[in-house]
Amino acid sequence: MFTFTELRLLCAESIFLKYSGYFLPLLLFILTKYVWKRFACSSANAARIQKEVIDTSNNIQTDATNDEIIEDEYRPHLPELEHVAYRGLIEWLDKSGDKFFKLANDRRSIRKFAKNKHVDIEVIEKCILAAGTSPSGAHTEPWTFCVIQDALIKQEIREIIEAEEYLNYSQRMSRQWTTDLRPLKTDFIKEYLTDAPYLIIVFKQVYGIRSDGMKQQHYYNEISVSIATGILLCALQSAGLNSLVTTPLNCGPAIRNLLNRPQNEKLLVLLPVGYAADDCCVPDLQRKSLNDIMVTY
Template identity: 25%
Template sequence: MMRERRDIRKGFRTDPIPHEVLLRVLEAAHTAPSVGHSQPWDFVVIRSAETRRTMHELAQKQREAYAKSLPKGRAKQFKELKIEAILDTPVNIVVTADPTRGGRHTLGRHTQPQMAPYSSALAVENLWLAARAEGLGVGWVSFFDEREMVRALGLPEHLEVVAYLCVGYVDEFPEEPELMQAGWSQRRPLAWVVHEETYGRRALPGEAPHDLLSETVASIRPLDAKALGEAWERQKRMTKPAGALGMLEIISAQLSGLSRVCPPPIPEPAAVAIFAGDHGVHAQGVTPWPQEVTTQMVANFLGGGAVCNAFANQVGAEVCVIDVGVAGDLPATPGLLPRKVRPGTDDLSVGPAMSREEAIAAIEVGIETARDLVAAGNKALLTGEMGIANTTVSAALISVFTGVDPAEVTGRGTGINDETHARKVEVVRRALELHQPDPADPIGVLAAIGGLEHAAIVGLLLGGASLRTPVILDGVSAGAAALVARAIAPEALSACIAGHRSAEPGHVAALNKLGLRPLVDLDLRLGEGTGALLALPLVQSAARAMHEVATFDSAGVTEK
């Protein structure tokens, strides 16, 4: 019964619900457990067409407001979703929570006053399961301003609305949740969310704890040969000269092999993950920018005022900012994921940047971010980063994995003068001499000379590859991270697309070593995911062409 329960929005019938059936459903809800046996719930049963029209109008207003807040890629997808069935169902039920019920000394609410709505949520679950047993569909509507709803329904002002439920008989119960069928989201596997004893120590009952990094690497597979072959065959039959789309033909074949289907899914919606961290090597004077700029720019990203925000708005991508190692404290803000491993690295020129355990923890932040974004329905991931002095770290990593001298891979970052550039090269050289990093031990390299945001990008690439989701790489920091990811799992590159070529010389060396050809070359050197964002429409166009361009046979066009 629990596996068959569904949040229903479509396919309701107009059949009335017999009183005895509705009574059984409400009795089941009323037998729910509650903290301190407080039973804080009330159920307002609505049948009036006039009241339901009023509630429908309130929901529509909030739907429109939500749609305006979405990135274009998500908004296009949301437009096709049915989000409520207020007018389609004979009965609506409002479930409330009374935080005052039982008085001030209600058992279990002394330190956790939110137990009242939590208890009412248990009543919702009971109601839902009982309805399913009676053959009734239930749809939960959350597109309301709570206080507006309270006033419209004439509820006492002190009540909290926990759920607005649409209830009625349905033609069928879908095998999968409607949002999964629409591609809005995916179900997270149980193994992702069960922890033994401590958070992060993942283990299902009866199984030994598993290492997230090892599990991710083990699940990375090569491109699917069958889908690759079908993609190249389709390219030959499309109404264009063979090879006329150049790199886009290679990208479309890669997307087919990655998704195991031809034509491949169009990589939309997409999200850029901007990992932010600070660097102890800043103390060596490798940049004139103060370290607090990292914190300030994170606030700028979250406020929508950075270049990455403008580009993301243009191409319809979501901006996700992850604090993996910012030195300053960041207040809780919508759009910020607080995943700080430590407040910045140590100075790599005088000692290890971080411990091996911290490097792995930062990689796992990236893996978890990939999982979260893909489970939320994103079809493409883009890399981004923020961290004053991070091009020094990138140069060191690239030098190790390409074997190119530090002087040839160390660039001018934010536009430093000759004196600072010479100092920067010397700092990189000194760090490599101190640590003698071994490229055969990529995690050891990260721990010695890496950055927390670099490690997190490594995790994003590995996570994206394990989920067979394309990852569009940004600039020099992404290139450095891709070198590390390849050393950990060579097949991870099958998910990677080089968005652009940075003006930083190290990025050219990294791309050459990786064998990746960039889609855009505009002398960019900003970071933030800007180059990857500019490349996103090209990648989407490559997939769309496979779907929409006719073949010679279907269009009746004569081949040469």
């Protein structure tokens, strides 16, 4: 420990303290100059950017050539036609909604299909046509429905999915996830992929390709395709067919390559479709009541 006398001597001999009256103003001057220089550069950059924006805007407004390019680049993908009069509904089940509720409420997810019960492809086509009536963002219709009935392709799809599902169940899924699936008695074995007469693989088109080769943005593509899939499920049910909604985790790229689909298509859902086997069982589930799902104002 220093004594008070030693501290006084030390301070007296310190060069910095001895000349602090010179050092501190110099330090303050350097710091002020640095801050002012940074501020001046920032202001100059902001003014330059603003000037460039203004100049660009002026060029677009006054240059007819640029106007033509912009108009061509941003043309709508639909023809700009006059709207037509809405003719009103011409088909409905009943005006109470009761028949459709009974139809929808009767649907169950089926994991065991009759192997040898034939389904006419015309029925599948009509159901997909119904799905194609779905609304979509800016009417871009961003969906592709791949219908698989070839046994060899179905087997390849099953092998892809089961290999990934084994990893999902054993490594990737959380403990809570697999616990929540336990009452449904699902695992990585997917016999329904080869037993069902048809697999409908639904791809969302994240963008389209215009006739001039430019990309066409597909707005709300996942929501649009999900709505179409809901209509497809109802159409299949109304035709007396059973189905299952599956979302093959980490399988999309491999299945897309197998089916030789373009890069702008991403797998959304896979639907095995057919008739339930005679010994098919389903979980004993209860659906939420109206009070649980609807709020009125």
